[in-house]
Ligand SMILES: Nc1ncnc2c1ncn2[C@@H]1O[C@H](COP(=O)(O)OP(=O)(O)OP(=O)(O)O)[C@@H](O)[C@H]1O
């Protein structure tokens with residue numbers, strides 16, 4: 001059973017090893033309701049901790065508003081695009097990612113993200129493993 | 145004029161014809177070339193010997209510019225007694241077509257005029273280039289101003305219109321929730337209240353991101369500070385702000401330009417620099433304002449920009465600066481980070497000291 005912070009961290013580390021991904025992170029709301037990346041595994045600096053997730057923006061924003069997994073592939077900054085659409089990818093130098101919702105009852109409570117710095121298409125098995133952890137986390141948050 | 149002897153007059157006119165900077169082309173009533181001056185030879189590359197009696201007007205002229213067409217033969221100047229000012233397309237010996245300013249006069253038949261047509265040409269390509277550039281500037285300036293005005297308007301509408309309405313909804317919900325109602329309904333209402341509060345925040349941040357009202361109400365420094373804070377929260381990049389000198393308000397064109405430049409430079413840093421720190425420096429001197437955005441990121445080779453064919457950000461920054469008669473210096477090298485330095489000379493009132501003539505001061 002996952003309950004304490006260290007356990008959540010461990011679960012993230014384990015899953016990252018299992019799917020051999022560069023980066024894994026969990027965004028959940030702070031007490032004031034502001035979504036932040038509160039846990040990460042494989043991060044290269046602390047930028048992710050300072051990011052305030054904007055409703056509807058970026059991968060996480062889309063996962064929350066759509067309530068289903070969202071994938072991004074081959075992302076590199078290009079002329080004309082707005083970097084506010086992918087701050088976590090910029091912070092960690094990531095190009096491919098899949099985000100899945102962490103449900104609390106019927107509502108999306110948080111977002112679990114797996115990502116890579118080099119080109120990779122996450123296989124169904126990887127996404128299933130991610131969804132598995134999201135479900136476990138969801139039941140933890142639902143109990144509270 | 146006091147020419148008494150015919151010889152002297154002829155000699156004078158001959159000298160005038162040979163030395164005048166305007167090109168002169170003379171064709172007879174049939175249209176065959178019967179005279180060109182040295183200026184015409186220089187302009188077109190043809191020599192008199194290659195033209196006289198050998199070429200006709202229509203072999204040298206590609207038509208005149210009208211408001212509909214670049215070059216047209218409709219209403220040809222040769223068919224009129226006088227055409228004081230028009231643009232003519234001349235074919236040079238090398239086969240190029242050049243646009244020149246022209247005037248033409250049909251000489252009388254009598255008094256030795258023989259009904260010939262005299263065409264005087266002047267190369268105005270430099271003037272035209274300057275004119276084109278001026279026009280381009282004007283257009284850029286207009287686009288920048290229009291975009292800024294539009295952003296201001298939408299930002300205000302969002303804030304004052306939708307923002308206010310959402311606020312009223314929230315107050316209403318709170319009132320309803322204080323009534324004696326079912327716990328379950330109360331719970332639902334709370335969720336709606338939260339949703340409304342979040343939507344209100346979103347609308348507010350949309351409005352601020354379009355154009356912060358702080359820029360008009362509190363000034364550039366305050367607007368930059370809150371932009372930097374939002375930037376830090378958006379990208380997780382620490383932003384150090386160094387401000388020195390007196391703190392004046394500047395003319396709104398100056399404040400807006402500096403704000404937008406800073407925004408673009410910081411956005412570029414977030415996008416490309418791969419850094420976790422940015423420094424923003426702002427210096428207010430008696431006669432100038434300076435703004436500097438520096439990151440310690442991966443940098444790039446600025447000489448490679450044209451080749452890569454990139455976006456509009458740097459171009460827009462330069463354009464904004466030059467409209468205010470300022471200078472922009474970009475310093476960057478791979479692995480050495482990037483620095484954008486902007487300097488604008490201002491007068492005592494905080495207005496730009498040198499304004500591009502086409503720039504609107506209002
Ligand atoms: N701070 C920076 N660090 C590294 N590279 C930079 C930085 N600023 C600019 N560049 C490089 O300069 C190029 C041109 O920047 P510019 O702002 O003109 O275009 P863009 O950001 O790609 O597109 P746009 O601004 O239109 O969205 C960028 O593509 C990038 O390669």
Ligand SMILES: [Mg+2]
Nearest residue numbers: 412455457458
């Ligand atoms: Mg840019």
